Amino acid sequence: MQKLAFLLPLLVSVHVGCSQQKDDPKPSPTNPVTPVKVAFTDKDATQAYNTFNTYFYSPNDKLYYATTEKKDIGAIWTQAVYWDLAQDAYKRTKDPAYLQLVNDIYTGGLKKYDQYNWNNKTVWFIYDDMMWWIVSLARAHQLTGNATYLSTAQAGFQHVIDGSFDPGDGGMFWDFQHSGKNSCITFPTVIAAMTLYNITKDPAYLDKAKTIFNYGRNNLFNNSTGRVADNNINGSIDWTNYTYNYGTFIGAATMLYQQSQDQGYLTDAKKAADYTWHNVSDTAGILPAEGDWNEQGVLKAIFAHYLMNLVNDGGQTQYLPWIRNNINTAWGNRDPSRGLTYRNYNVVCPSGNIQSYEASSAVEFMQVCPPAQ
Template identity: 55%
Template sequence: MIKNSILLFSLLLIGSCGGDNEEKLTSGVSEIPEPKPTYTTRDATLSFEAFNAHFYDHDSKLYYRTTQRKQLAEGWTQAIFWDIAMDAYLRTGSKKALDLVKEIYQGGNEAYSEFNWPDVKLVNDFIYDDMMWWVISLARGYELTQNQEYLQKAISGFDYIWEEAYDTQNGGMKWSWKVKGKNACINYPTVIGAVLLYNITDDAQYLSKAKNVYSWSKKNLFESNTGRVADHKIGDSNPGFEDYTYNQGTCIGAAVMLYQATGSGSYLRDAKLAADYTKNVMSDSEGILPAEGDWNEQGVLKAIFARYLSMLISDGKQEQYLPWLRHNAATAWANRDPSRNLMYRNYKVACPTGDFQSYEASSAVGIMQACPPGKN
């Protein structure tokens, strides 16, 4: 969860397009040439190794909050860092990367009540989206390792969250038991988790749940004429629109995965609309994504966005977005702290040389693992 989102939610409490046939669609994204300077596969490895050198704790097997290495990062962000490690393994195929993937699982398992989900909720104080990020990562971890323990904990986690959070009367997933409202950060990840489990188990109930929650989300959180994703909806009030890259990204991921599972072109259209909105409205005139995460957990958001935009590029076969994503990574790498090879949340400025957060340092690393570099 994002702490300032909780504050925002508290303040708020106080005070279908297209048919089902696949078609070749014209994107609204403007042309971006291949970035110069660019980055290489070696640079991608260096960036990941540097991130680990400055933030990873081999004792806890989790990541620190800052370069001072005094306090661990928030629990839900550890799942995002684990995803980055998995992407690094997928990119390199190295035993070292795979060993780290397995090690991070051990760290999460030890820190978060062995993924006994009622305890994860009450003892570790995870709300529903915190848990769902881990469910997604556990399912991905199973796909990479074939470790049944990962899969069983992903299944039990998804089923627990569904029973707790799904609104049987009005549809959609509740964000928390602490405040009212349904956020994009639980609804679209629920779709992703459900399709992952459907792909692994071939159990049709997961695909049915994914379609159900996606339908609610499209009706309540998605502007079908622009591709803009709302952050939340409270009761019968209008959706709360606050532009965050991870909401755009999980919408893209949910849509692409349902497109693959069903063959329905309407899902692919939604994914492209969400990508185009992020590029044309949320990014600056040079195509650089917003510098989210001013000393808070939002620094990880672009790493989530990059993973699912990469899915649109590869699985959705929409390569027109590839130069844009590379341009962001190349800009961040060009502005890295050369003494530490660390990158910053604001890709257009020089990375700070002093203390800063793992959240802020993570997103460009995530892009470089998920997005292949161009020809050099």
């Protein structure tokens, strides 16, 4: 992430956390207005993505601005999420302009982040920042066949394993100081390992994925309820709910299920999805408005990608009405003049300066979830 001073509040709130309670209070609907009733279409999904790019993409930097003011480029790890968004938009539309954008974003990152030099501890200062990019690089190889994307992902994966993996218990440290083991590095690492395994068929990747997932399941997951913790600091578990942790747990479990057909992985993924639906969302099923002017606004974009993996690769179509309800609520509450969506799906998007982080998640949902027919 770009600047340590800018990120310090987020690092404390997202990656370290302070909540030790077993159950957070259930959110309530916060909508002060009646949303416009909509049923989003494929055309709306394209419009939403194009609008997001109009207000946030920098053609010169080939990366995304932090806000609609277009002053500063957004945080390093969120650029990987936006790269996933571009890839998902291309997969949905097969529009060659989006494929060009996929390749351009790689070039932007190459220039901005020291040629993806994983040893640069100024560019990279926590392991999960690297892992978001490693996952996206591997996916970009699957999409384009570009061998450089794959070799860069493999080098990054090995670098993170060498520095973060704890061979004693199979866990992953999230920071260079090894202060704790967090979901934000654990489950993305499983996803990266499984993606690389699917590409290369190297069993070492599969072995790492299983080992790290087992640690996460035993130390960052409540098997009875499906709740996913934020972190485990020397045995002290922080159960604060963040949607990206639910998403990456679901994605990791689904990928392991798809490879093994072990129903246990699918059961775990469904438990986490059900917990998110019935306990993290409000009473109307709307996901929480994470990200009060910080990078947490992007978390639901990550959740969107992996929940749809469960739907598509795990055959769990029962989640589609819930997902579409969230999309339709957010899209109905878009900024009426600009067409931008907001982190809080239950309120109309503000007309002033907003962040790319908080504008991104509904757009990602629309790229991966098909409209109701």
